[in-house]
Amino acid sequence: MNFAAIVRDYTSRHRESARREVRYYMIQPSLEDAIREATLSRLPIGKRHPHQRRIPLRVLQAAERRLQAIAAQLQTATSFAELHRLIDRQIKPIRGIGDLAVYDIAHRIGAYLRREPEAVYLHAGTREGARALSLAGKKIEVRELPAGLRKLSAAEIEDCLCIYKDALHGRVLRIGTRALC
Numbered sequence: 319m320n321f322a323a324i325v326r327d328y329t330s331r332h333r334e335s336a337r338r339e340v341r342y343y344m345i346q347p348s349l350e351d352a353i354r355e356a357t358l359s360r361l362p363i364g365k366r367h368p369h370q371r372r373i374p375l376r377v378l379q380a381a382e383r384r385l386q387a388i389a390a391q392l393q394t395a396t397s398f399a400e401l402h403r404l405i406d407r408q409i410k411p412i413r414g415i416g417d418l419a420v421y422d423i424a425h426r427i428g429a430y431l432r433r434e435p436e437a438v439y440l441h442a443g444t445r446e447g448a449r450a451l452s453l454a455g456k457k458i459e460v461r462e463l464p465a466g467l468r469k470l471s472a473a474e475i476e477d478c479l480c481i482y483k484d485a486l487h488g489r490v491l492r493i494g495t496r497a498l499c
Contacts (some may be wrong), residue, residue, distance in 0.1 A: 321464055321465075321466025321467050322466055324466075324467070324478060324482045324485060324486075325466060325467065325469055325470060325478070327482075328470065328474065328477065328478050328481065328482070329470075332477060332481065333474065336473075336474070336477060338362065339361065339362065340425075340426075340429045340473075341429075342355070342361070342362040343355060343356055343426040343427070343429040343430050344429045344430055344432075346430050349389055349392070349393055349430065349431075350386065350389065352426070352427055352429075352430035352431075353382060353385045353386055353389060353392070353427060354382055354386075355426070356422075356423050356426030356427045356430070357378055357381050357382035357385055357409075357423050358375075358378050358379070358382060359373075359378060359419075359422065359423075367422065369418055369419070369422055370419055370422065373414050373415070373419060374414060377412060377413070377414035377415065380412050381408075381409040381412055381415055381419075381423070384408045384409055384412070385405065385408060385409065385423075385427070388404065388408055391404055392404060392405070392427060392431070393431065395431065395433060397433060397436065398424070398425075398428050398433040398434055398435045398436060399436065399437070401424055401427065401428050401431065401433050402420070402421070402424040402428075402435075402439065405420055405423055405424045405427070406420045406424075409423070416441065416442075417439075417440075417441035417442070418441040418442060418443075420441075421439045421441055421476075425473060434471065434472070434473065435471075435472040435473050435476065436460070436472055437457040437458060437459050437460065437472055438457060438458045438459075438460065438463070438472050438475045438476050438479065439456070439457045439476060440454075440455065440456060440457060440458065440479075443479070443480030443481075443483060444476050444479040444480045444483075446479075446480075446483045446487075447478070447479030447480055447482065447483035447486045448479055450483065450486035450487040450488070451463070451464065451486060460472050460475065463475060
């Protein structure tokens, strides 16, 4: 498995757009605005993020109300893990909110609060990529991952496990004229 090729492809094709998205949440004028934009899954261009496109707006609005109600707790979270736990406890019980939405919303609010993931959180796509590496659980510590992937941040590794799950499983993934496996 060529982790160097995956990392190269990710950094050249996906890193900058992921960073632009994170910057959008970082520059929100207030925590209230950050919670709203993050929970309603708005992108800088005003559209909804494709990860949450199938979640009905009323479900996202219910999640927003719950998170606005605990804004003070979110503000005082000292780590991404604590922030993720608070958000998970608050919105996961809402029908239609799954692990991916919880992670994405926590990552966005975390950007505003300057709390970055220290571990790789698993949900549908990332779980499949992790399985290819014989890893499982709710989250994976970065040190448990192959050295070739540890050149990326935890959030970037989360992206890679999902984007490159086929390549990680050994299925040939062609990018333009190049094969990644």
